[in-house]
Amino acid sequence: MDASTKSLADRFQSARNGDEAALGHLLDEFRPWLRLLAERAMDGRLAARVDASDVVQQTFLSAVRRFDEFSGENLDALAAWLRVIHENNLIDTVRKHLEAEQRAVGREVAQDGAPPLTAAELTTPSHRMMHGENAVKLARALAGLAEDQATAVRLRHLDGWSLGQIAEHMQRTKRSVANLLHRGLASLRERLPEDVILE
Numbered sequence: 001m002d003a004s005t006k007s008l009a010d011r012f013q014s015a016r017n018g019d020e021a022a023l024g025h026l027l028d029e030f031r032p033w034l035r036l037l038a039e040r041a042m043d044g045r046l047a048a049r050v051d052a053s054d055v056v057q058q059t060f061l062s063a064v065r066r067f068d069e070f071s072g073e074n075l076d077a078l079a080a081w082l083r084v085i086h087e088n089n090l091i092d093t094v095r096k097h098l099e100a101e102q103r104a105v106g107r108e109v110a111q112d113g114a115p116p117l118t119a120a121e122l123t124t125p126s127h128r129m130m131h132g133e134n135a136v137k138l139a140r141a142l143a144g145l146a147e148d149q150a151t152a153v154r155l156r157h158l159d160g161w162s163l164g165q166i167a168e169h170m171q172r173t174k175r176s177v178a179n180l181l182h183r184g185l186a187s188l189r190e191r192l193p194e195d196v197i198l199e
Contacts, residue, residue: 012075015067023067027060030079033139034059034086040159041090055093059086079136141191149184152177157185 008029014022038052062085063070070081142150151170155161163174170177 008075012078020064023064026078027063027082029140030082030136031056032143033079033136034082036139036142036154036158037083037086038090040154041087042093049097050093055086055089058089062089075136137193141188144191145184145187149180149187152180153184153188156181 008026011022011026011029015026034056035052038055042050042052042055059082063082066085070078072078072081142154145153148170152166155166155169156163161169163177166172167174167177172180
């Protein structure tokens with residue numbers, strides 16, 4: 001068990017024993033992962049209207065209020081519990097914005113012509129969905145990358161986008177995206193603990 005894992009395990013036990021400060025520090029370790037999940041779910045026009053950090057903060061508030069309901073015995077169970085709370089908050093956020101959009105006079109589709117987002121889109125898992133403690137470590141490492149590198153790596157390796165799709169989304173050439181991916185993955189491998197393996 002490496003030092004960071006031991007620290008997380010110690011904080012987990014302290015939080016389970018009622019230490020509110022330890023719970024706060026423990027939840028903060030999950031911040032990059034939850035932010036990444038929110039960004040993946042809200043990619044597109046919703047991301048222009050909602051800050052992923054606001055959804056993460058709501059998840060933390062819900063988790064603190066309901067921590068006495070948590071009965072899991074380890075960090076993976078905590079990650080799974082937080083994920084359920086977080087997905088529910090994301091769904092609520094999408095619903096609120098869809099309702100606001102539908103109430104707006106004369107707006108049946110978004111300005112960009114895309115069909116409205118649905119809450120169901122948030123709960124459809126990709127084939128590379130992130131789970132548990134490794135997901136937390138990966139998200140923390142991704143958060144340390146330059147923003148354009150992190151976006152390219154996330155879209156390619158977590159969401160499965162093609163180079164062409166990423167290039168169009170980021171308004172770059174395919175060659176530029178390939179370079180971003182190369183540098184991003186190299187930097188990511190340096191930042192990740194040895195027990196986390198990139199595919």
